[in-house]
Amino acid sequence: MGxxxxxxxxxxxxxxAYAAAAVAQERLAGSGHRGRSRWAAALLLTAVGAGLHVVxxxxxxxxxxxxxxxxTLLFALPIEVVRYRTRISAASWRDAxxxxxxxxxxxxxxxxxxxxxxxxxPVVRRLGLITAGAVFVCALAARRAGPRSRAVLLATGAGTxxxxxxxxxxxxxxSFTTGGLGAVSVSAATLVAAFAVCGYxxxxxxxxxVGLAAPLATVSVTNPLVAAVAGVVLFGEGVRFGAAGFVTxxxxxxxxxxxxxxxxxxxxxxxTAGAEAAGRSGR
Numbered sequence: 001m002g003x004x005x006x007x008x009x010x011x012x013x014x015x016x017a018y019a020a021a022a023v024a025q026e027r028l029a030g031s032g033h034r035g036r037s038r039w040a041a042a043l044l045l046t047a048v049g050a051g052l053h054v055v056x057x058x059x060x061x062x063x064x065x066x067x068x069x070x071x072t073l074l075f076a077l078p079i080e081v082v083r084y085r086t087r088i089s090a091a092s093w094r095d096a097x098x099x100x101x102x103x104x105x106x107x108x109x110x111x112x113x114x115x116x117x118x119x120x121x122p123v124v125r126r127l128g129l130i131t132a133g134a135v136f137v138c139a140l141a142a143r144r145a146g147p148r149s150r151a152v153l154l155a156t157g158a159g160t161x162x163x164x165x166x167x168x169x170x171x172x173x174x175s176f177t178t179g180g181l182g183a184v185s186v187s188a189a190t191l192v193a194a195f196a197v198c199g200y201x202x203x204x205x206x207x208x209x210v211g212l213a214a215p216l217a218t219v220s221v222t223n224p225l226v227a228a229v230a231g232v233v234l235f236g237e238g239v240r241f242g243a244a245g246f247v248t249x250x251x252x253x254x255x256x257x258x259x260x261x262x263x264x265x266x267x268x269x270x271x272t273a274g275a276e277a278a279g280r281s282g283r
Contacts, residue, residue, distance in 0.1 A: 007060025
């Protein structure tokens with residue numbers, strides 16, 4: 001199996017863990033963040049997903065691995081169906097098909113750069129400051145927003161933190177594989193951990209009061225978008241066929257985002273209906 005194959009397999013395993021973690025986080029938020037077992041399950045699943053994601057970055061480009069991350073909502077949908085005993089509608093299947101089709105185009109057109117994905121120390125620090133500022137603005141704006149806007153803003157901050165954490169993880173892995181432990185930037189490694197934790201906490205807070213769909217959709221779109229842009233700017237990642245390829249990838253990203261948002265809306269509807277049915281049966 002080639003590098004792209006390993007990147008895809010590891011990313012799919014990571015997405016499965018993240019999807020289960022998202023459902024666990026939503027249940028944790030619904031219980032008022034109480035219960036050690038719920039916290040442990042959410043943290044363990046997130047840690048497994050993150051570990052597999054980091055290993056996948058060693059085999060594929062940031063754009064490819066992050067684009068595969070959009071499948072989180074697609075994988076979370078059947079978990080929600082099992083949980084609430086609802087059916088996947090024809091519209092949800094269409095949204096899933098749009099997500100997969102957009103993703104397939106991005107995967108087929110992505111090209112890894114010839115030079116290693118290394119970042120100088122000044123670039124690492126500037127990237128850290130810019131990301132921290134963007135996440136802080138999202139968190140600050142969320143304090144004055146309504147429930148749904150608050151969830152979207154917090155999820156946007158989480159997706160930004162996760163996306164940049166992946167970009168820095170790629171740089172740390174490349175430094176380690178090319179120059180050993182001594183070549184690894186301490187600043188980059190520290191920022192990877194800090195942004196990963198920040199993303200997890202903001203993501204957890206975003207589920208409170210609005211359910212799984214809207215926050216997960218926002219993270220699923222923001223995360224790969226931020227990472228892909230950073231990969232192009234910082235690592236020189238590109239696509240086949242020049243300008244035409246970039247236009248095609250942009251269209252594919254829009255189709256994929258449309259599918260993800262659609263899946264989120266269907267998931268919200270089925271979750272609400274399922275929760276109400278479960279409440280009625282429990283009376």
